Amino acid sequence: MTDPVRPLRVAMIGHAFMGAAHSQAWRSAPRFFDLPLDPVMTVAVGRDAARAADAADRLGWAQSSSDWRAVVARDDIDVVDVCTPGDTHAEIAIxxxxxxxxxxxxxxxxxxxxEAEEMAAAAASAAERGVRAMVGFTYRRVPAIAxxxxxxxxxxxxxxxHVRASYLQDWxxxxxxxxTWRLDKEKAGSGALGDIGAHIIDLTQHITGDxxxxxSAQLETFVKERPTADGDRGAVTVDDAAVFIGRFTGGALGIFEATRFATGRKNSIRIELNGSAGSxxxxxxxxxxxxxxxxSEPAETAGFRRILVTEPEHPYVEAWWPPGHGLGYEHGFTHQVVDLVNxxxxGTDPAPTFADGLQVQRVLxxxxxxxxxxxxxxIPT
Amino acid sequence: MTDPVRPLRVAMIGHAFMGAAHSQAWRSAPRFFDLPLDPVMTVAVGRDAARAADAADRLGWAQSSSDWRAVVARDDIDVVDVCTPGDTHAEIAIxxxxxxxxxxxxxxxxxxxxEAEEMAAAAASAAERGVRAMVGFTYRRVPAIAxxxxxxxxxxxxxxxHVRASYLQDWxxxxxxxxTWRLDKEKAGSGALGDIGAHIIDLTQHITGDxxxxxSAQLETFVKERPTADGDRGAVTVDDAAVFIGRFTGGALGIFEATRFATGRKNSIRIELNGSAGSxxxxxxxxxxxxxxxxSEPAETAGFRRILVTEPEHPYVEAWWPPGHGLGYEHGFTHQVVDLVNxxxxGTDPAPTFADGLQVQRVLxxxxxxxxxxxxxxIPT
Amino acid sequence: MTDPVRPLRVAMIGHAFMGAAHSQAWRSAPRFFDLPLDPVMTVAVGRDAARAADAADRLGWAQSSSDWRAVVARDDIDVVDVCTPGDTHAEIAIxxxxxxxxxxxxxxxxxxxxEAEEMAAAAASAAERGVRAMVGFTYRRVPAIAxxxxxxxxxxxxxxxHVRASYLQDWxxxxxxxxTWRLDKEKAGSGALGDIGAHIIDLTQHITGDxxxxxSAQLETFVKERPTADGDRGAVTVDDAAVFIGRFTGGALGIFEATRFATGRKNSIRIELNGSAGSxxxxxxxxxxxxxxxxSEPAETAGFRRILVTEPEHPYVEAWWPPGHGLGYEHGFTHQVVDLVNxxxxGTDPAPTFADGLQVQRVLxxxxxxxxxxxxxxIPT
Amino acid sequence: MTDPVRPLRVAMIGHAFMGAAHSQAWRSAPRFFDLPLDPVMTVAVGRDAARAADAADRLGWAQSSSDWRAVVARDDIDVVDVCTPGDTHAEIAIxxxxxxxxxxxxxxxxxxxxEAEEMAAAAASAAERGVRAMVGFTYRRVPAIAxxxxxxxxxxxxxxxHVRASYLQDWxxxxxxxxTWRLDKEKAGSGALGDIGAHIIDLTQHITGDxxxxxSAQLETFVKERPTADGDRGAVTVDDAAVFIGRFTGGALGIFEATRFATGRKNSIRIELNGSAGSxxxxxxxxxxxxxxxxSEPAETAGFRRILVTEPEHPYVEAWWPPGHGLGYEHGFTHQVVDLVNxxxxGTDPAPTFADGLQVQRVLxxxxxxxxxxxxxxIPT
Incomplete structure (x- = not known):
């Protein structure tokens, strides 16, 4: 931090759960990592002006707006961070x-x-002009995953x-x-599959490099009607759970499960890989x-070792605390900001690219x- | 053990790994459980007379024989315990x-x-004459499973x-x-699927009652040729691994994996069930x-509890040691003997019946x- | 965050490991919690002016200073946050x-x-004037501990x-x-005992309320000489490890261990309490x-349950993420700021008070x- | 088992919990291990003739007796296995x-x-005549401990x-x-200390070789009076729990706890050793x-590895089952028989010797x- 660094002015569209996580990431990244650009939390955007103003205040953005189109057009914005529901991603990002x-x-x-194809095309075209696009599969940046x-x-x-992966919730x-709107196909696009299944698809492809x-898949909606806000009952139009088996380019067998019905499992993302030399x-x-x-260990002392991924030798960790002082959920978002800013x-393309996001969409x-x-x-390539 | 009990004279066919486990079970059951009949380890049978004699001596059988047909015909035998490879089960059992x-x-x-159909028919017919038949899915009798x-x-x-089950080995x-013969379809019938996949099929059906x-399945043979005893290489004709998804009669989604390629997993049978009231x-x-x-626990104190299944209140446990003194692999075989003898x-049919075994065969x-x-x-019913 | 809140202007003395953690806490607390006062990160203080300026810039403080006495005297400072080594605490805090x-x-x-007695006396006197003092045993504010x-x-x-507690490191x-200076009694005062043993003394007293x-104790210095920066070797004058047994006011037996020689344990704080109704x-x-x-659970289903302390019903958690999205080391510091500001x-005394800190000192x-x-x-009372 | 082996005729004195475990060991050892002598379960002895006869029948001993002195004098007995309460050990063993x-x-x-000194002297004297004595710290022969x-x-x-060891029960x-008699000092000699503390003293000394x-110790009797069989209340005259710290000959610090009041812990023997090269x-x-x-592992991949001690390379394991097929509590007793018979x-002295047992007694x-x-x-040497 010896030389002054140029500002990187950020606008964030959407300010709910993801907005809070992204805000903490933009705020924290320059405090722990030496960044070549200085993120400035310029404006937070939401549909409702009053709520956007409140959110900007709470989440630490200098300004607020209810007009994303105007914000996207501003000269003093360098980065647009899209945290809205999936049905608006394409329009805003493009x-x-x-x-x-x-x-x-x-x-x-x-x-x-x-939509994803359009977005990937737009990103490819933008890349030629030096404009970067990244999709937020943040779990890639949990140090243990990295x-x-x-x-x-x-x-x-x-x-x-072998690749076995599950993402288990029970909410x-x-x-x-x-x-809720998350159970409405019109708005959410997909249920457990798109919301959390997407993560294990991305993670297993990312880790294996395949x-x-x-x-071959089976989706299921266990509870087909639920109470609505007006005291009536309405149809659930997305999947509650998805199970599927598959094959990776490298020959591995894959087995996958994403569900919101795994009673007692809150946010359990389990991934296991078995290879010829280890697991x-x-x-x-x-x-x-x-x-x-x-x-390769002798049988006498071989065993699964529990690596506490809190050493300076581990990805992203040196910037944080001494060994044994663990990180939390939101740190992955901070690492995402670090990699994007770098x-x-x-002048390079950050990963995962929109093309990577499109490929996940094709698997979904x-x-x-x-x-x-x-x-x-x-899955077409 | 106050009254004298009638003897139950047992012949065991086959004396390899399973023979050793069954022998220990026949020997131990009457020492820990009050049995209504007194098992007598009468004769052990193997193809080779000398090796059968050695095995009988080592495993504690009074006599040995290399002629299973003669043994099966003996008047002084009440129970035939079939521990041979699968290709001989039907002939001997029938x-x-x-x-x-x-x-x-x-x-x-x-x-x-x-073959399984013939066996189930033979068992049904025998049952009418008061003759009992049981198939040895012993893992049902691990106290935690029970x-x-x-x-x-x-x-x-x-x-x-949700039902998720895997049986992972790496040998x-x-x-x-x-x-080995286990990788030859002629002799073994099946690879990981029949050998270990059969267990998780039986266990999940047994525990759920469905x-x-x-x-929908995918089998795989990762290593298609292996060295033979004569220094050459030969074809592996069975599966190394099987993954499949499925549906249970009660509506649950199932996801299954059986493999001999899960590096570092030695005999890991993992089963998880998620229900509307718990897991x-x-x-x-x-x-x-x-x-x-x-x-039903309040969220503040809900959590997966680790029940150490070593209390007298737990199935089979009261006969053994005080709380906290764990059992091992072979105890399931002892419990199997207990249930069979009872x-x-x-005068009742022990479970799992041959009909249960046939149904597992149909799933396979x-x-x-x-x-x-x-x-x-x-799966036909 | 609807009404404007008054600022609470903070000066932080010391900017090393603890300074980084405190900075992140002051920065994050108002973003996740509704605070009645608005912390303003006004000035960071260090011995060396240039390094203090760098640290202020990196850690996000508006100004820097190398003169803590001047800063402490400023009218525009409301809170002094003391993050220096222990030998300077008394002078600065008083x-x-x-x-x-x-x-x-x-x-x-x-x-x-x-020194601690002087500080506690100063805090008691200050409290009469409405001035608050708090000692930073942050682990109390890890949600699972709370x-x-x-x-x-x-x-x-x-x-x-029974109370058993250990704090194991291996650095x-x-x-x-x-x-290093941490192994020099003049500067550090104590070794493993004061540095990490203090935490388990505070935590066990806090959780039990006793x-x-x-x-009865045994301290040990396993390695009595170590290499110095100038290529020579010097004496280690503090303890490497401390073990002790003791008694709590409520009658519990205590057993304690603090060490920097527990090879493979990085920051393992283990606490177990056994009571008449549970553990x-x-x-x-x-x-x-x-x-x-x-x-009180029936023996059949009793067991240690693994409570994932990430539910809104758990202390501090509602402000953060959905269930299953874990927190990290630094969140305890944020919670400390929240409790202090509240x-x-x-107008109440935050806990742990300086009197609590003095009592821990007496145990040490x-x-x-x-x-x-x-x-x-x-231990005198 | 090719050659006929000479019989080794065993008399067992006492037939309660330990008698059952020893019986299973004498019965099982020759079935899984190639023994140079053939144990013959000749006679079980108890105070009450009828109960001894029942026990002999149930536990598999050919004869029974209520007169241990007569049995000990018999020409056709080679080994006396003492499973009685501690107050009779000296007389019978000598x-x-x-x-x-x-x-x-x-x-x-x-x-x-x-008493232990007399026994050790008797054993030393007997050893000169080729007569062997062994004390039953069976946990040494759990494969993971070995x-x-x-x-x-x-x-x-x-x-x-560092040596930290605890033996936690809650009964x-x-x-x-x-x-019960176990809470009466006259009969039991000691409470948790002698009953279970003895094990962790032996185990830590055995594993370290020190x-x-x-x-420095603290014993405690939490519940000083308990209901008696006759509806009255009587005094508990032994310890409920013991905590102590100590020093080993090799310089290690030790910390120990034995208790019957660790609610939820059933038979938890925890031992951790930290050394200069590992733990x-x-x-x-x-x-x-x-x-x-x-x-010595690089920090990137160092971690506590979970060795599943079920490989043929592990102590005692080759005689049992394939990898991953775990053993239970009683297997340690079988291994004890194996080592004694060998x-x-x-013509060598089996370990632990009576001298080892005496040394543990001195620590107690x-x-x-x-x-x-x-x-x-x-502790005198």
Missing amino acids: AALAAGKHVLCEKPLANSVA LARRLVEQGRIGEIR ISDPEAPL RILEV LAFDFEDMNVLELYDA AIAA AAVESSSDTRTWQE | AALAAGKHVLCEKPLANSVA LARRLVEQGRIGEIR ISDPEAPL RILEV LAFDFEDMNVLELYDA AIAA AAVESSSDTRTWQE | AALAAGKHVLCEKPLANSVA LARRLVEQGRIGEIR ISDPEAPL RILEV LAFDFEDMNVLELYDA AIAA AAVESSSDTRTWQE | AALAAGKHVLCEKPLANSVA LARRLVEQGRIGEIR ISDPEAPL RILEV LAFDFEDMNVLELYDA AIAA AAVESSSDTRTWQE
């Missing part, structure tokens, strides 16, 4: 890229493959044969939980730990189609 | 039942549905929505592991523990067929 | 209180009982019989680790979890004296 | 050794140091600095639990696992004396 703004867009990239990726790249577990396991080739296991309910089995300054579409048609579906 | 002997037959019941079944029956986890994850209705989780690598989540004395066949045809397969 | 500033002072309160305290207060574990287990009455267990290496055993606004002194004299030592 | 019988004696060796000892001997954890944590030099951790509640931390056949006495006098006590 407009922002067209206006020459770098874009960070929450996942899933869009509510349909068609370490898993590093170890796979180093060949520590060899050729991967609507009670049949009397209310009918793509999912084909899937890796992760559970977000113990997020500062990565388990590694090294098959990429912008370096294949899963849905497989369940509908009860056939195996290939 | 002959023994025809000779009026009670039969305990190792799993999987047979190498094909056709407790899981009890809690489901009591409604403690409500309506079941052939090294591509240079030799080509049946699997339909499946249960088990891992055989920590076999004296059952985890229970009770959704059923014989009571459906899984294999689904993988071959890449379509969903229903 | 001066700040005398100047009418609220004081937050890092632990341990002082390097000696005499929940433990709540459950004990509710009587959930009954009368406490100097290598004999060639260099001789005080330690008497102790509680905590390990900071899995900091979002509290384990509870409820002895107390200042309410008794431990040291017990080890020196090899006798039991009572 | 008589048996005098009669030329090998003796296996349950722990603790005696109820006093004086592996821990092996790894320490190999130097895998270097110089040991009298209810104040209304009845007053002796405890000195201790080991064990908990009997997960008895097939040993955790190892290897400090020592008898080889020092702990008790330290608590009584509130001073540090050295």
Whole structure:
């Protein structure tokens, strides 16, 4: 922080759960990492002017607005951070890229493959003009996950044969939980599959470095009607849960589950990879730990080791606390900001790109189609 | 043990790994449980007379024989315990039942549905004559599993929505592991699917009290050739791994995996059930523990509780040691003997029956067929 | 955040590890909690002007200074946050209180009982003038620890019989680790005992609501000489480890261990309480979890339950993320700021008070004296 | 088992909990291990003739007797296995050794140091005549514990600095639990200290290869009166719990706890050793696992590894089941028989010897004396 750094002026569209996480990330990143640009939390945007003003005040943005189009057009904005529901991602992100703004867009990239294709095309075109686009699969930046990726790249577990991944929540396991917009296909696009299944699709592809080739899936809506706000009952039009099996480009068998009905599991993202030379296991309910089995160890002392991913040698960790002082959920968002700002300054494309987001969208579409048609579906490349 | 009890004279066919486990069970059961009949370890049978004699001596059988047909015909034998490889189960078990002997037959019941059907028919016919038949899915009798079944029956986890089960081993994850008979379809019938997948099929159906209705599956042979004893290489003709999804009669979604390539997992049988009122989780690598989540607990103190299944209130446990003194793998076999002897004395059919074994066989066949045809397969009832 | 709130202008003295944690707390607290006063990060103070300026810039303080006396005297400062090494706490804190500033002072309160007594007296006198003082035992504000305290207060574990606590680190287990100021009694006052042992003394007294009455202790310096910066070797003059047993006012037996030589343990704070009605267990290496055993459960389903302390019903948690999204090390500091600001606004004394800090100091002194004299030592009240 | 082996005729004195465990061990050992002598379960002895006869029948002994003196004198007995309460150990063991019988004696060796000294002298004298004596600290022969000892001997954890050990039970944590003989000092000699504390004293000395030099201790009787069988209340005259700190000959600090009041802990034997090169951790509640931390690993991938101690490379395991098929509590007793029989056949002294048992007794006495006098006590050698 010895030299003055240029400001990077950010506008955030949307200020709910994701908005709070992104705000903390923009605020914290320059305090712990040496950034080549200085993020300025310029304006927070929401549909309702009063609520946007309150949110800007609470979340620490200098200004607020209820007109995202005007904000996206402002000369004094460098980055547009899209934290709105999925049905608005395409319009906002494409407009922002067209206006020459770098874009960070929450996942899933869009509510349909068609929209995602448009967005990826816009991002590719923008990239030629030096404008960057990134999709917010933040779990990639949990240090234990980043370490898993590093170890796979180093060949520590060899050729991967098995990928098993689940994302388990239980927040609507009670049949009397209310009918929210998240259970409405028009607005949410998808249920558990798109909301949380998208994460394990991205994570397993990211860690393995492979793509999912084909899937056979079953979606399920366990509770088909729920109470509405007006005291009536309405139809749930998205999936409560999705299970699927598949194959990765590298030959591994995959097995996946995403559900909001895993009673007692709150935000359990479990990933295990078995390779010819070792295995890796992760559970977000113990997020500062990565388990590694090294098959080259003598049998007498081989075992899954519990790596506490809090050492300076671990990804992102040196910037934080001494060994053993764990990080929390929101730190992944801070690391995302760090990587985005570094990429912008370096003039390189940050990952995951919109093309990566589109590919995840295609897997989601294949899963849905497989369940509908009860056939195996290939994922187009 | 106050009154003298009648002897129950046992012949055991086969004396390898399963023979050792069964022998210890026959020997131990009357020492810890009050049995209504007194098992007598009469004769151990093997193909080779000398090796059978050695085994009988080592495993504690009074006599040995290399002629199972002669043994099955003996008047002084009450029970035939079939511990041979799967390709001989049908012939031996049917002959023994025809000779009026009670039969305990190792799993999987047979190498094909056709054989299993014959066996189930023979058992049904024998039952009419008071002759009992039982298939050896011993894991049902691990106390933690038996407790899981009890809690489901009591409604403690409500309506079941999710069943996830895996059986993970790694003993052939090294591509240079030799080509044994277990990797030869002619002899073994099936690979990981029939050997270990059969257990999680039986266990999940047993604990839930439901049946699997339909499946979509993928089998895989990762290592297609292996070194043979004569220094050459030969083809692996069975599956190394199987993944499948399915649906239970009660509506639950199922997700299953059986593999011999899960590097670092030695005998990990993991089962988790999520219901409307709670959840249960088990891992055989920590076999004296059952985890229970009770959704009726206030959120402040709800959590998966680690039940150490070593209390006198737990199934089978009172006969053994004080609380906290765990049991091992072979105790399930002892409990199997206890339940079989009690059923014989009571004149009732022990579970799992040959019909249960046949049904598991049908699921196995459906899984294999689904993988071959890449379509969903229903399990006939 | 609807009404404008008055500013609370903060000066932070010291800007190393603790300074970074406190800065993040002052910055984050008003973004997640509705505070009755608005903290303003006014000035960061350090011995070296240039380094202080850098730190202020990096950590987000408006100004910097190298003259703490001048800062403490400023009219536009409301709170002095003391993050310096222990040998300067007394002078700074007493001066700040005398100047009418609220004081937050890092632990341990002082390097000696005499200093701590002066500080406690100063705080008592200041409290009469409405000036508040708090000592920074932040681990009290880890949600799982706060929940433990709540459950004990509710009587959930009954009368406490056993307290076992350890604080295990390993950062100097290598004999060639260099001789830093932390290993010099003149500067650090104490070794593992004062640095980390102080935390488990405070935590166990806080959670139980009892005080330690008497102790028998053994301190040890395993590595008596270490390499110095100038290539020579120098004497280690503090303890590497401390073990002690003791008695609480409520009758519980206590057993304690603090060490920097627990190879492989990075920051493992383990606390277990056994009571007549249940037990509680905590390990900071899995900091979002509290384990509870409820002895009123039927034996069939009793077990330690793993409470994921991420529900809105849990202390401090509602302000953060949805269930299952864990917090990290620094959140305890944010909660400390929240409680301090609330107390200042309410005109009440925040806990732990300087008197609490003094009492911990007396326990530390008794431990040291017990080890020196090899006798039991009572803790004066 | 190719050659016929000579019989080794065993008499067992006492047939309660320990008698059942020893019986299963004598019965099982020759079935899984190639023994140089063939144990014959000849006679079980108890005070009451009828109950002894029942027990012999149930536990599998050919004969029964109510006269241990007569049995000990029999020519056709080679080994006397003493499973009675501690107050009779000395008399029986000394008589048996005098009669030329090998003796296996349950722990603790005696109820006093004086008795233990006589026993050790008798054993030393018998050894000169080729008669063997062994004390039954069976937990040494849990494979994970035996592996821990092996790894320490190999130097895998270097110089040991910390030993922490606890033995936690809860069976009298209810104040209304009845007053049994185990709570009567006349009969039991000691409470938690002698019953379970003896095990962690033996185990830590065995694994480290060091002796405890000195201790400072506190014993406690939380519930001083309990209901008696006749409806009255009587005094508890032994300790409910013991905590102590100490020093090992190799320089390590020790910290110990034995209690019957650790609510929710059933038979939790936890041992952790921290050395200059690594650490080991064990908990009997997960008895097939040993955790190892290897400090020579790079920080990036270092972590406590969970060794599933079920491989053929592990102590005692090859005789049992394939990897991942765990053992239970009683297997340690079987391994004890194996080692005793091998020592008898080889003409060597089995460990732990009566001298080892005496040394443990001296530590127990020092702990008790330290608590009584509130001073540090050295353990005489």
